[in-house]
Amino acid sequence: MGDTKRAVVLAAGIGSRLHPLTKDSPKALVRVGEESILGRAVRLLATQGVTELIVATGFREDAIREALQDCPVKVSYFRNDAYDSTQNSVSLQLCAPALRGHSFFKLDGDVLFMPSVLERLAADPSDLAVAVDCGRLLDAEAMKVRADGSKILSFGKEIALEESRGESIGIELVGAEMSPRLFDCMGASIDAGDTGQYYEAYYSQLVNQGLQAGLVDVSDLPWTEIDDHDDLAEAERLIPQM
Numbered sequence: 001m002g003d004t005k006r007a008v009v010l011a012a013g014i015g016s017r018l019h020p021l022t023k024d025s026p027k028a029l030v031r032v033g034e035e036s037i038l039g040r041a042v043r044l045l046a047t048q049g050v051t052e053l054i055v056a057t058g059f060r061e062d063a064i065r066e067a068l069q070d071c072p073v074k075v076s077y078f079r080n081d082a083y084d085s086t087q088n089s090v091s092l093q094l095c096a097p098a099l100r101g102h103s104f105f106k107l108d109g110d111v112l113f114m115p116s117v118l119e120r121l122a123a124d125p126s127d128l129a130v131a132v133d134c135g136r137l138l139d140a141e142a143m144k145v146r147a148d149g150s151k152i153l154s155f156g157k158e159i160a161l162e163e164s165r166g167e168s169i170g171i172e173l174v175g176a177e178m179s180p181r182l183f184d185c186m187g188a189s190i191d192a193g194d195t196g197q198y199y200e201a202y203y204s205q206l207v208n209q210g211l212q213a214g215l216v217d218v219s220d221l222p223w224t225e226i227d228d229h230d231d232l233a234e235a236e237r238l239i240p241q242m
Helices: 037-047 061-067 088-094 115-123 178-191 199-208 229-241
Strands: 006-010 052-057 074-079 104-108 128-133 144-148 151-156 166-174 213-217
Touching: 006 037, 006 088, 037 061, 037 104, 037 115, 052 061, 052 088, 061 074, 074 088, 088 178, 088 199, 115 128, 115 166, 115 213, 128 144, 128 151, 128 199, 144 166, 151 199, 166 178, 178 199, 199 213
Parallel strands: 006 052, 006 104, 052 074, 128 213
Antiparallel strands: 104 166, 128 166, 144 151, 151 213
């Protein structure tokens, strides 16, 4: 997909299932090993050539600003004041001024991952390259994908387990030609009052309109989403392998 210099990290949420660690601090700043989740992500993005970081904030934006005050790349912040009552598509849409017309990595702010994930996404030529774990044991809450070979057909938690190809891990590379269409699609829906959609719902809409979403298999790489204390324990277990 060529050189990608920008990345957005969605870090607006409260992370209540990680209390007391997140009682006064955003989930993205929870430490795993020697680094916070966000600090590790920023380091890996910089090694991939990212020079501009966009952070979608909400809960305790001040703590994130403080944590990134010595960040080695340029940082822009876009606050979702309604972070506690809207879905992640709203946080992403608010970042449109810094992302529209550019290719960019999109990361959920609670994912621990290997740098190879970014490398594989960058090598995929699709309009939207999606990191998918095709080997993970899925449940109803997983953000699943349907696919035909390496072509993703749809995204959704509601996809039946037997129809799913795997779980989208929360890291994608959005192409420069796709990004305006993504923000137009999300913006029209949000402006009409629909603030409860995951951003993946808009990925599905764009796929239905003919955009190519590539399945990038990362099932051989250790990763975890960190939602609760069990996930955090799993992250601590994985760190020595990463």
